[in-house]
Amino acid sequence: MSVMSVMSVMSVMSVMSVVMNVVMSVMRPMRVIQTSTRCAAMAALILGAATAGATPLPAAAKAEVTALLGRLQTSSCEFNRNGDWHAAAEARAHLERKLAYLEDKNLVKTAEEFIDRGASKSSMSGKPYLVRCAGAAPVESKVWLTRELTALRSASSR
Known part of the structure; x- marks a missing residue:
């Protein structure tokens, strides 16, 4: 467990x-x-x-989070959690578990809240998650995910 x-x-x-x-x-x-x-x-x-309680993300926010996690999974990026690097597919699975937990506790209603409360740092150690793509310097996952969310939104508004 x-x-x-x-x-x-x-x-x-x-x-x-x-x-x-x-x-x-x-x-x-x-x-x-x-x-x-x-x-x-x-x-x-x-x-x-x-x-009582468990309220899923509103449909629009759920679609954004799903697309965001899809972008992470299909990227060539690696994800650092508590000092260990993981493949993007493992990162997606981990973040989906955190999303389910946050939804169960009614702690997330938007993609931004998911990034802030579940996808930016370890709830165990408090250390920020990092994303490293194609040999570039690692960036905090909050920065990477927010940038990707902005790109998703601008692509869908065209």
């Missing part, structure tokens, strides 16, 4: 614990309500809290 998966499970468990404590504090004084009814109400609240 990846670190992000563990963090996601822990987040859901924390939310469920808080919801359960709130529900119990509200339900305790209501001793008149039957136990089965209280349990059903609690289960509904917990299930709602666990399944």
Whole structure:
């Protein structure tokens, strides 16, 4: 299980614990309500809290991010993550996992937010990601991806 998966499970468990404590504090004084009814109400609240939330990127932003990651994958560039260089296809797969995580947490609504929050630096070490193309000096992925996004947008507006 990846670190992000563990963090996601822990987040859901924390939310469920808080919801359960709130529900119990509200339900305790209501001793008149039957136990089965209280349990059903609690289960509904917990299930709602666990399944609520995940909102995908709006369609236009999703199309831009998909095109951006496609450009990265088909480039001859390499991607540096925490000191190790990776092929562009590996970088795309990694960034798609980060996008899914951000979407699950409702933390991204635009291509720019994806670049800033998921594709610019390691969430583990805080080190910036780098992109190196055809022997050129490496640039931070935020710069490379923003430049590519600008090119995508200008190409689609013609």
